[in-house]
Amino acid sequence: MIEHKKLINGFEYIEIKNTSATAKIALQGAHIFEYKRHYGNPVLWLSESSDFEHMKSIRGGIPVCWPWFGTPRALPSGRMPKDESLPQHGFARTAMWKLKNTNETDANSTEVTFSLSHTPESLKLWPHRFELELHVIVSDTLTVELKTTNLDDKAFLITQALHTYFDISHISHVRVKGLDKKPYFDALSMKEKIQDGDIIFNREIDRVYQDVYGKILLIDKNRTIKIQNEGSSSVVVWNPWVDKCKRMSAMKPSSYEGMVCIESANAFDDARIIKPNESHTLKAMIN
Numbered sequence: 001m002i003e004h005k006k007l008i009n010g011f012e013y014i015e016i017k018n019t020s021a022t023a024k025i026a027l028q029g030a031h032i033f034e035y036k037r038h039y040g041n042p043v044l045w046l047s048e049s050s051d052f053e054h055m056k057s058i059r060g061g062i063p064v065c066w067p068w069f070g071t072p073r074a075l076p077s078g079r080m081p082k083d084e085s086l087p088q089h090g091f092a093r094t095a096m097w098k099l100k101n102t103n104e105t106d107a108n109s110t111e112v113t114f115s116l117s118h119t120p121e122s123l124k125l126w127p128h129r130f131e132l133e134l135h136v137i138v139s140d141t142l143t144v145e146l147k148t149t150n151l152d153d154k155a156f157l158i159t160q161a162l163h164t165y166f167d168i169s170h171i172s173h174v175r176v177k178g179l180d181k182k183p184y185f186d187a188l189s190m191k192e193k194i195q196d197g198d199i200i201f202n203r204e205i206d207r208v209y210q211d212v213y214g215k216i217l218l219i220d221k222n223r224t225i226k227i228q229n230e231g232s233s234s235v236v237v238w239n240p241w242v243d244k245c246k247r248m249s250a251m252k253p254s255s256y257e258g259m260v261c262i263e264s265a266n267a268f269d270d271a272r273i274i275k276p277n278e279s280h281t282l283k284a285m286i287n
């Protein structure tokens with residue numbers, strides 16, 4: 001079943017239900033803000049104090065960070081837009097997307113595709129003509145594909161992320177496996193480092209890992225979530241911990257205890273150049 005729904009303030013989303021799972025996806029940002037299988041806790045974390053407001057990104061779920069991840073300063077040197085008033089994580093996550101296609105494939109699986117194209121406003125922020133599609137398959141696995149097509153007559157460069165917030169029992173119970181020996185950029189010390197063993201959380205972590213091709217495991221007390229990416233070799237791991245959490249919008253002071261972000265990305269050295277009439281797809285499979 002696919003239903004179009006609206007919050008009291010007019011915020012529109014679609015609700016998907018099948019025999020495997022339920023999901024909710026907002027038209028603003030093509031933002032998946034709920035994904036639950038019919039057993040266990042929700043897979044995605046959503047802040048209790050999240051705003052569902054026009055032009056404000058939802059805190060939780062899967063924000064689509066595009067056409068840049070972080071600040072535009074994070075683009076590789078020589079290619080960085082200078083204007084730091086540009087929005088953090090790009091403009092796609094607060095733009096209004098179109099629902100392009102829906103398909104109730106079978107009782108266990110539903111597919112939907114959202115699309116976004118350049119507008120006079122987007123061209124002021126980022127001077128390129130494009131088509132962006134988010135294809136989502138809601139089943140026992142949540143599959144998310146973000147396809148960028150260059151409609152311009154010159155190549156452009158993107159960085160991007162599916163900035164997934166995972167729901168966890170408690171931050172002190174989880175560890176992240178699959179990144180051992182991987183090089184990473186530590187956004188807190190601004191240094192390049194190498195991961196030693198699994199990641200455990202006992203302080204703020206904000207890192208961009210490179211050369212990641214295998215499965216990543218988020219191991220919690222009573223469940224393990226697996227993340228497999230394609231068209232990507234970078235992964236961001238983030239938990240704001242105590243102090244940053246207090247400063248974050250749409251988070252309660254204790255929110256950091258119940259979430260961790262493991263983001264499927266093309267960030268920093270994994271930026272992609274897309275030629276005219278060519279496409280690049282970033283894909284995440286979560287189960």
Ligand code: TA6
Nearest residue numbers: 057070088089163206236238263
């Ligand atoms: O991906 C990690 C990160 O870039 C952090 O530095 C953090 O502040 C964040 O994403 C959340 O950003 P936002 O713009 O959604 O508040």
